[in-house]
Amino acid sequence: MDIRGKNALVLGGFGLVGSAVCRELLAHEPARLVVASLKKSESDQAIAELKAAFPNSKTKFLSAWGDIFVRAEWQSEETPPRGAILADPARRKVLINDIVDELSEEVLSASLLHRIIMGTAEGLDGQPAHIVVDAINTSTGVAYQNIFAAARKLQSEIAKGSPETSWEDEIEQLLAALYIPQLVRHIQIMHESMLQAGTQAYVKVGTSGTGGMGLNIPYTHGEEKPSRVLMSKAALAGAQSLLTFLMARTPGGPTVVKEFKPTALIAWKEIGYGKISRGGKDFMLYDCPPEQALPLNEANLAPSGEFGAATGKAMEAVYINTGENGLFAAGDFAAITSYGQMEFVTPEEIAFNVVREIMGGNTGRDIVAALDSAVMGPSFRAGTLRDSALRRLRELSAEHGESVAFEILGPPRMSKLMFEAYLLKQEYANKMANALADTPQQMAAKLEARISSDAKLRQEIISVGLPILLSDGQRILRGPLVKSENAYRGWVDLTPENMAQWQQRLEGIRAMVKAELGGGSSSQHDRSYSSVREWADDDRFEIGEMAGWVAINEDKGRRGKQ
Structure with a gap:
């Protein structure tokens, strides 16, 4: 399809791949480009950077922000709303119903994702998206709610048998973390919204969940190997791919339905020197000189606690910004990208393929087409x-x-x-x-x-x-x-x-x-x-x-x- 004059939406537009897709799209002069991100400051920053890179662009830039997995009314400009929702019993009940009940018109119209696609979200101008590129790592967002931790907490409360335990709260916390119902509802809302919007092209940038490595991946977060959480992420990524495959087989929807699945680390956004942070929080420096060494016992092996002396200073070092994966030290980057490890692919390569497929080109990298060619149909x-x-x-x-x-x-x-x-x-x-x-x-x-x-x-x-x-x-x-x-x-x-x-x-x-x-x-x-x-x-x-x-x-x- 011709991108010129169309309304484009990039979900995750502040991220590494999303911003590269925005730049690639702008070369083809869409009428509007909606850059959506979790935080308002992120989408605003992404638009400012795009305007600086394309000063003569006639494209209208629009910012959309928030957690697309929950209702529009629950959004906060800078703080992801999910924690506050789960802490509020009334809103938590509504969230669970939104996930597990049938998809009603009320649930659909309340969804932030629906409003962004339809162009009715705050800050948009009522024009629906002709092109939707989803560069959000959906499986990470869902899997790292960590149903395993929620289940362990519930089991612990059962073992305690405390009369003070709020069983309603504990069970609802577990229900709110269920992976598959969340993914199914997300795809239902995505598909129905695009049907109503008349969206012509949908491209998902997915993930293998392991950077292309196998179940022996050494890069976990301290869990057992293979990690249950990491395997859950991969399972959700695969489930979403198959739902996208089925979406492409549904008459009446977008003409173009594609998915790209990078199987390597995606890098990079920036190389520099400065404060090291994660999740918006600086790494603060602590000291524990040898003369203050602690005895090696169970109490002193607690995962966290009042240990070490705060210096009041933040860590500063040379880093490489890998986007969603955060800041890596030079050694981190060299290790993970070494031959036989995760290695890496650049966001620009992904973005080029995304836009080429939207325009009708054949990249040979679309997994929907790959599945079509591999499955056994009627004979x-x-x-x-x-x-x-x-x-x-x-x-x-x-x-x-x-x-x-x-x-x-x-x-x-x-x-x-x-x-x-x-x-x-x-x-x-x-x-x-x-x-x-x-x-x-x-x-x-x-x-x-x-x-x-x-x-x-x-x-x-x-x-x-x-x-x-x-x-x-x-x-x-x-x-x-x-x-x-x-x-x-x-x-x-x-x-x-x-x-x-x-x-x-x-x-x-x-x-x-x-x-x-x-x-x-x-x-x-x-x-x-x-x-x-x-x-x-x-x-x-x-x-x-x-x-x-x-x-x-x-x-x-x-x-x-x-």
Whole structure:
């Protein structure tokens, strides 16, 4: 796609890769560039640096800031809000609900990520993003909430059995740290927001979680090797990659969906001399001369405490700034980038590939395309054997009676559609034209009469968890299990309103068959309905094919890639 004149959003735009992507995008003159970062000062600084580097740019620069994993109303300009949220019981409950409940319009509209993509967040001008580049290390942000530490704390409280323990607080702290629900909700919000915004390109800069090293990675934070936290980070990175892969297979979303996965240290941002800090805090110097040596005992081996004499001075040294990974000493950098260790890749190389893929180039580095080329999809052999399997199923059905749905396939809605189609097939002698000749009220009455008289069919339907809504819309027939909460999702619906909808479906299917049969004998049509494949306009019901037609044409559930 052409970047010129488009609205671009870079999430993590202050970071090493994000800032490089911003510079690469600006060379192609987007109309707007939204630079999003965790802190307001970071996004403002990033924009100031970009303006200095591109003084003649006509691009409009906009700043967005905050924690994209929580609500917009909870943001703080400089302090990440998550700690304050978890300390507030009321907001903590809302956060947990936002993570584990179904994605509602209220949850979506409250999300900071949604508002940034839609252009409605504070400081933006209401214009949605055409291009979204996500350079945030999502897996680090989620995995380093450290569910292992939260679980150990809860286990410790259980062992103590103290009556003063607030079990509600402890359990909620654990729930708020659950990895997969957070990642799933993040991707749901990202995808739905881009659908609403009409976003045309989405590129994720991901991670392997280990800088490309294996489970023997020596660079942990003092945990066991392999580190559970580091492996969790890698697992989340892989999970996000597969969700991005599925996003690319979803019709109606961004045309361009890509992910790059650097497998090395990314460096560097700056080399200099000065104060050494981490997380915004200077490393303060302490002293413990030999004459003040401590006995080697358990008390003096505590991980932290009032040890050493404060000098009041901050550490100053030569450093190399590696962005997200922080400041490294010369020795640190030499060790981690040495041959056979993590080594490194530059952010500019990543940014070049990101922008090239947005513009339609082929870098050979996009892992979505790599997965597409490696997975095994539908095969010619399976397509050939499908007809054999269906033929044998029809032969056995003629002998023993037709099987419709067992509610093992998955969604109750598919089973509901197939049972409704089967009822119509039985009542109208397997002719769609016969069903279309009746009024919806007549259809409803006839199908209810058939349900009343056919105990075997009735038993099969309610025994797999599908209630039967009778034609008056006020009464149901049910068994011990109900698998869905309404008629749309999984009740066999005998109301006239549903019969009218079935008439519309039958007309649509007949029109498709007629168009494909009358459209010549070329390969332009998919010929997905069996009558068309057999070149026969025989107007018959094919219940499985009908359910598939509804899934594609009504539920927008078509397979995105073959």
